[in-house]
Amino acid sequence: MAASTSDTAVLAKRGRNRRKPRVGRPWLITIEVLVPVILVATWWTASADSANPFFPPLSTIVERFQQLWLFAHFASDVLPSLGNLLAGFAIGGVVGIALGVVLGIGKVLSGLFAPVINFWRAIPPVALVPIFVALLGFGNEVRILTIALASVFPTLISTLDGLRALDPQLRDVCRMYGLTRRERLLNVYLPAASPRIASGLQVSLQTAFVVMIASEMLGSSYGIGALTLLAQQTFATSDMWAGIILLGVLGYVLNLLFNVIRDRVLQWYVRSQKIGKEM
């Protein structure tokens, strides 16, 4: 729900100057719940008598979903996938922030590495998977490494942006009161950049998710991605659809969790933005 409230807040901000009557919050929530329900219901009825092998009835898909994921393959496939995702994302996030700080504070360094970073960010992370597999093999570590590498860049770039966008007056405050380098970094620069860093982490999480699936589609025998691909190749379309639905649900839940944690950690930001809007 946090995802939707912050999204609607952004919309409200955009529409602030237009003379549009604001839709009440209960309405928004109702619509938000209603639309997916209608879509699922439509799918359910439209596919009920489907004989098309690629579009099996939703009821069959749900049945297979239950059999596959609740909870036969949960421990053997879902948990390893999520483990890889979280490990890769954690490594990527930490490295991204650390590199962003190093490059964002040293102007010379950031100048030197700007072309390299811009080159790397231009490569779709999924495209790196085959290289890693070729170089390092099919091990689980390779998957984590690939996820980590892919999720470094969004965080790195947003950390850099956040540090560069620092209000020069805050820098003056730091100098005037003789704050140490450590204090400046930990108590001023990083908190000031934290909303942007959070946006970067969110993109990193989405990237990590995509790369997690992609990494399992190459040479892996377990994991959600591997199982879904296997289902597709063996014409088990219901299983394939079940896998796709699971991925959708997981992606949605992860993003939701991220938003909840972000809004808690950056409470000051969320609340100060709201006050700014009311004024």
Place this chain on the structure above:
Amino acid sequence: MGSQMDSARDAFGDGQPAGEIPRLSVRSLSKSYGTGDGAVTIIENLTFDVARGEIVCVVGPSGVGKTTLLKCLSGLQSVTSGEALIDGRRIDGPPREMALVFQEYNRSLMPWLTVRKNVRLPLRHLGLEKIDEDFRIEQALTAVGLDQAVNKYAWQLSGGMQQRVAIARALAYQPEVLVMDEPFASVDAQTRFELEDLTLRIREQFNMTIVVVTHDIDEAVYLSNRVVVLGHRPAAVTKILDIDIPSPRNQITTRARADFAELRTEILSLIQAGKAATTSIPTQPS
């Protein structure tokens, strides 16, 4: 040029007891940006002193270079020539004895910290005892009347309250010199009066030397022992006026005095004359 130099030299000895090193001293200070033909001179050959325990206001029209002067004075910017001294020592970086209150409170406070933590931030590296630190924070917040809002965030407070937090942060740092850059420019008139009186109280309570840069002539007269008038650009001292209005001052009675009106008229004419000189076709100096 010649007349500017003269007025600067006159200013030099003004209001300064013989034999005592002034707390703050600005000597032939010039600041320009860029080099060669593209160089823009913001401050030219500025000289004035601030004695211990004085409140001095630097007043001048917008865009005259007041903020640049403050940045040079506080060591945040380097000077092109001349120097600024604190207790006779050359200022080449922010001195420990000085605190600065910025004009835009909403950009100088940390929105992720509560009022108390904002005030505490500059104290952490001083290595104070916990009890001493707590005392300073409490004393500063009480002095500005914010002892009830310590756990709020700055953005939950009104503009005037936020500027009080910034002032409290400066007070807790216990500077000998408090420099303020148009500190009350973005608060409403009523709050401005309150904050002006707060500034006067702080001087008494903490025995500080205070320099306030402002474009508000009434405020300058009301607060100051002396007013430094910057007439035109590049900023140079047009005149230094002693304000002999007795203390304690009062927003109603002080502002109603005849000499208050005379002083504000005099400063206004000086500024207007300076503006006219800047905007009209430059005449040859005699």
